[in-house]
Amino acid sequence: MNLPAAGVLGVLASLLVGAGLLAPQAEAQSADVTLRAGWNNVVYAGERLPVEEALGAAAEAVDAVWHWEAASQGWESWFRAAPSLATLEELEPGEAYWLRADREVTWAQPARAEAEALLAVETASGAVRIVRVELADTAGERARGLMFRESLGADAGMLFLFAADTRGGFWMENTLVPLSIAFIDRDGVIIDIQDMEPLTRELHSPGAAYRWALEVNQGWFVDNGVEVGDRVRLTGA
Numbered sequence: 001m002n003l004p005a006a007g008v009l010g011v012l013a014s015l016l017v018g019a020g021l022l023a024p025q026a027e028a029q030s031a032d033v034t035l036r037a038g039w040n041n042v043v044y045a046g047e048r049l050p051v052e053e054a055l056g057a058a059a060e061a062v063d064a065v066w067h068w069e070a071a072s073q074g075w076e077s078w079f080r081a082a083p084s085l086a087t088l089e090e091l092e093p094g095e096a097y098w099l100r101a102d103r104e105v106t107w108a109q110p111a112r113a114e115a116e117a118l119l120a121v122e123t124a125s126g127a128v129r130i131v132r133v134e135l136a137d138t139a140g141e142r143a144r145g146l147m148f149r150e151s152l153g154a155d156a157g158m159l160f161l162f163a164a165d166t167r168g169g170f171w172m173e174n175t176l177v178p179l180s181i182a183f184i185d186r187d188g189v190i191i192d193i194q195d196m197e198p199l200t201r202e203l204h205s206p207g208a209a210y211r212w213a214l215e216v217n218q219g220w221f222v223d224n225g226v227e228v229g230d231r232v233r234l235t236g237a
Contacts, residue, residue, distance in 0.1 A: 033107040035061070039135055040099045041117060042107075044091045051078045054091040061105035065091075066098040119159060119214065121190075121224070122231045129224045130155065131216060133234070137161040146215060147174040157216035159234065165211055169203030172196050178218035183210040188231045193221050 033042060035058060044054065052059045065078040067088050076088035091097065121129040132155060136142045142160050146152065170181060176198050183192045183206040192206035195218050214232065221227070 035099060035101040035105050035107055037101055037103050038141070039137060040101060041096065042099055043094065043096045045093050046091070048090055048092050050090055051086065051088060052083060056108055058101075058105050058107040061101045061103050062099050063102055064100040067095060117159070118235045119157070120233050120235050121226050122233070123225050124227065124230060125225065127225060129226060131157045131214070131220075133157050133159040133214070135159055135161060145170075145175070146177060146179065148176065150176055152177050152179075152217050154217070155220075157214055157220075160213040160215070162211055165209035167205060167207075167209055169205040170196070170213065170215075171203055172198055172200045175199065179215045180218045180221050182214045182216075182221060182226070182232075183208075184212035184214060184232055185209070186211040188212075188233055190226070190228050190230050190232065193226070193228060195219075 033040075035042070046054055051065055055062055055065075059080065063080050065088060067076045068074075069076055078086040078088040117133050117135055119131040119133045121131065123129065132153065134157075136145060136158055137160075145160070146158055165186060172179070175196075178198055179196045181194055181196055181204060182190045183194075185191050191208060191210060194204050194206075196202075196204055196215075212232070
């Protein structure tokens with residue numbers, strides 16, 4: 001699946017806070033971390049240090065660090081471009097963080113990077129369905145989407161993240177796998193679900209503003225009892 005160029009927006013780190021969806025979970029493990037370009041879910045296992053000092057040489061490539069504070073149910077953040085405005089001052093061992101890197105870089109400290117994220121879909125009946133998602137949060141990643149892939153895991157998908165509400169459409173040009181798409185508003189509520197056929201250029205849009213879009217194998221929503229009005233939350237890896 002890809003997006004027409006007119007529907008592609010750049011992603012800002014603030015989109016992760018706007019809906020309060022991201023809460024990383026993982027376990028620490030001693031090893032240097034290879035941070036990939038984009039978002040990385042990492043558990044810090046070094047000493048308690050100021051953010052930039054804890055990042056070391058990797059600080060040159062890390063644009064932002066986010067931490068979910070469970071006690072206050074809010075986000076703390078640090079930005080390379082404005083460290084003086086940081087609400088996140090130190091990294092603590094055993095805590096999970098979301099780091100945004102502008103290029104691949106090795107973080108020479110004991111921690112483990114998580115390449116996957118888990119999307120929890122909470123149905124009206126109270127059931128929770130889990131999808132292992134890839135995050136498409138850059139123009140290039142969203143434009144390519146799931147194009148050219150021959151298969152998609154049974155409970156796998158791709159979550160498209162936008163910096164602001166959008167009404168852009170999705171199509172299936174160069175996409176080989178039949179897909180279903182859920183359009184999700186800024187509060188994490190599914191506002192529309194549509195099926196999409198392979199190798200077509202029909203535009204799919206909910207006819208209303210949305211902030212997120214989730215693509216899965218066609219029929220996944222029906223098979224798992226997921227309907228319009230259900231909620232999603234991105235919990236980490």
